[in-house]
Each structure stands twice: as C-alpha cells, then as structure tokens.
Amino acid sequence: xxxxxxxxxxxxxxxxxxxxxxxxxxxxxxxxxxxxxxxxxxxxxxxxxxxxxxxxxxxxxxxxxxxxxxxxxxxxxxxxxxxxxxxxxxxxxxxxxxxxxxxxxxxxxxxxxxxxxxxxxxxxxxx
Numbered sequence: 001x002x003x004x005x006x007x008x009x010x011x012x013x014x015x016x017x018x019x020x021x022x023x024x025x026x027x028x029x030x031x032x033x034x035x036x037x038x039x040x041x042x043x044x045x046x047x048x049x050x051x052x053x054x055x056x057x058x059x060x061x062x063x064x065x066x067x068x069x070x071x072x073x074x075x076x077x078x079x080x081x082x083x084x085x086x087x088x089x090x091x092x093x094x095x096x097x098x099x100x101x102x103x104x105x106x107x108x109x110x111x112x113x114x115x116x117x118x119x120x121x122x123x124x125x126x127x
Contacts, residue, residue: 004049012042 103121 004046004053008046008049 103119105119105121
C-alpha cells in the first residue's frame with residue numbers, strides 16, 4: 001500500500017518554500033496566484049491518492065475473501081476424497097475375456113446362420 005503522508009509533506013514544502021523568499025508585492029500577487037493554482041492541483045492529486053488507497057484496501061479485502069474461499073474449496077475437496085472408497089490397485093478395470101454378453105439382435109441385419117456359436121456385433125452411433 002502506498003504511504004502518502006511523507007509525499008504530502010514534501011509536496012507542500014516544495015511548493016511553499018520558493019514563494020517565501022519573494023518580497024516584491026506585484027510578484028507576490030502573481031506568485032500567490034500560482035501558489036493557489038498549485039494548491040488546487042495538489043488537492044486534486046491528494047484526492048487521487050486517497051482513491052488509490054481506498055481501492056487498494058478494497059482489493060486486499062477481496063483477495064482475502066478469495067483466499068478463504070479457495071481454502072474452503074480445498075478442504076471440501078479433501079473431505080470428499082477421503083469419503084470415497086479407495087480403488088484397489090490389484091484389480092484391473094478391463095472386462096474379463098471369459099464373460100459372455102447377451103445382446104438382443106432385434107430387427108438388425110444379420111449375416112450367417114441364426115444359431116452360430118459366435119456372433120460379432122458392430123455398433124455405431126450416428127448422432
């Protein structure tokens with residue numbers, strides 16, 4: 001976060017110091033006008049610094065909220081993972097080659113005898 005207090009003090013000193021050395025009244029009036037203009041500009045800058053500080057605090061607050069949400073999600077994910085039974089590593093996910101499937105043929109096109117010992121089924125999805 002930007003600390004603007006030292007900047008404000010230096011800016012005020014830098015603006016005011018050169019004008020304290022002038023003695024001519026006519027030049028003093030011109031310098032006072034310039035000083036007033038510079039003070040107005042300084043006030044604009046200070047307002048912008050205040051906005052920056054406010055925005056930084058808001059961003060920090062949002063970041064803190066996001067970090068908490070991420071931590072909560074991580075904790076929930078970990079809890080769900082612990083609740084699910086672990087898959088044993090020694091069992092393969094492959095189907096057994098000795099398993100027999102009964103697939104109804106219905107009105108499909110069939111080649112060969114209906115009582116064949118082996119039937120090869122080809123399936124396609126045209127969606």
